[in-house]
Amino acid sequence: MALHTLAVLVENSPGVLARVASLFSRRGYNIDSLAVGPTEDPKISRMTIVLNLEGHALDQVSAQLFKLINVIGIQEMKPSESYERELLLVKVGSNGAALDEVAKRYGAKVVEKSENSVVVELVAESDVISALLSDLKPFGVKELVQSGAIALEKGVKTLTDRVRDEQGLSNPEEGNIGESSTADYQN
């Protein structure tokens, strides 16, 4: 199965991450990676979820996610139509020109250099990060930390725009409820 990436816009409210995590846990969906952060709108956060699912199972995850009241919009980030990046910070045990050469080849940054350790930083696509890691192995990887993937659609269109157009995000869900709405919910 191939990995698939979902971009999910959620309300920036307490408990949203727990709701998403709880959904994945109780329905038995495995997450490959999950990254959450703010967006250009302070009321909205964006999750990037990488899943090892496809076809029907992926549709089902999207449908279940969209059922959560705090989930505003979902879109699959297809590799050909989006930029996907991960961040790697890795502490390597040895120093020297060979290491610098490897870092340079990957466009990685050496952010700290001391006698017995070097910290290397790389922002790249997942497979590039894996390749760097395997090339760093001979130098002795002491510790590494990696973020989940984040993804952005190519071109002028944004996910927020899309959600706004398709789902009327900028408009409140309903108009005026009215004053005499005592029996509003009770048939």
Place this chain on the structure above:
Amino acid sequence: METEGFFVDGPGIFRAELERTRRERQARELSEKVTGAQSLVNSLEHAGVDVMFGIPGGAILPAYDPIFDSKIRHILVRHEQGAGHAATGYAQATGRVGVCIATSGPGATNLVTPLADAQMDSVPIVAITGQVPGPAIGTDAFQEADIRGITMPITKHNYLITDPDQIPAAISEAFHIASTGRPGPVLVDIAKDALQKMTTFTWPKQRVLAGYRLQLDPEASAINDAARLIAESKKPVFYVGGGVIKANASKELFRLAELVGAPVVTTLMARGAFPDSHPLHLGMPGMHGTVAAVTALQKADLLITLGARFDDRVTGKLSTFAVNAKVIHADIDPAEIGKNRFADVALIGDLKRTMVALVPALEREFAKSRPDLASWWKQMGGLRSTYPLGYDHPAEGLSPQYVIERIGAISGPDSIYCAGVGQHQMWASQFIKYEKPRTWLNSGGLGTMGYAVPAAMGAKVGAPDTPVWAIDGDGCFQMTNQELVTCAINKIPIKVAVINNESLGMVRQWQTLFYASRYSNTDLHSKRIPDFVKLADAMGCVGLRCESRDDVDATINKAMEINDAPVVIDFSVHRDAMVWPMVAAGTSNDDIMIARELAPDWGSQEL
């Protein structure tokens, strides 16, 4: 009370004054500072709540002070689980939102079972819980439980409110979310200090729920596709689920079914959505469904699925379920489409609108060609008449099926019947004839023993002029019978038929069939202890006992005559009766048994 003095000036002035104070109160609500608790009660009133079931306690106590003055009827239950199921029973019987209220910690956790129950059966209820004061949250304070976290997977949505200004919006949203789309339970947890602090009450004019969007009308192209499939099919079946009742769409179903003329099956949650007396009805499908209903689904070439969810109790072993059928799946919840079974045509939307839209599309198709269902009906009609539901009278003792059948016959199709979970539940779904929606209430998805008595209480509160029966087992009854005290004190005269086989009957049936009759821990001894008649009497109810077939009608009639107190009848039935037909768990519907080691004789039936 400010208004007390007005009585001396005569009724006319009293009315005028009342009107003035009412208007003043409204103006005050809008402008003046009130407590968060008052704001909560105002919000509940604005949401149209007329009754709620609950128990006070420390954290929710501030709310109970304005509840004392509110026009909302508060029914003090004996256990929070009773409050939750009562809210469900009320909602199931009336179609309105049921409301329950409890304090923090154990009060809230006692609502967990009814919330999970309402979630599984898509029942619109709102639960209000008190929470420890905001600054104490997370400190393991006295009676603290993270009820929002606990109920996340078993509610449609939930809230934790720590700011009193957010109370009206949360309540408004909670009722909207609970009652619209696929209904479900919503919990609003409110910190005690948010109830105590001052705020201004303003009922929100707008709701901002950016992520809550409903698709009410199915796509026109899908309607046409569905109509074409129906017109082309030779063995169509209406697979009707509880969604039809939720959508108040029984009339539309009736119209549609008569137009197509196909067999109709109603699931456990849909009993009453289509009249049992109708010639198109084949009964209930599933683990204990009729041979005709199970086989119709199994051999169909088209399932017209309306508000049903391909539950394992209906499909049996999924990979062998209705293997030759195409599927039209109509549901308001997009996540149900394709969850268990691929849908050839998805009709996402409100069922009433969906069925209304299907009629003209079908009429157009039928003008071109009409399906000939004669040979399909010959097969299904044959199965229905060859394998009707039935039971034997034991040589000694009383048949539980007979008791339940007589209750249905005597009390009639206008009464409401609630069941617990187990054998008596299945018999109540099989042997009571349902003609109308919202007359059959049970815990289908979660299978909650103890549901019947509190749910019947809630149903009776919602439908006070309707006879309400709880058909309960002796096991179930001992889980929640304390609510009979609530019924007696609050004049809620429900009728409880305890089908007493002194066993956890369904478990015992499985032990008989699958565990070599080794009856591990299913003997309840409830013909000895407790004495249900004395127990009923002690709880302010009328207790009756019935042990012989000759007394059944007279006992039921006696119970029908009592309308000023709850009635409990201890029907002492024989314990070896079993629920048939049966599709054993995990097996194929093709392996349905009509009695022990007895499969239907498929004979020359070419299905």
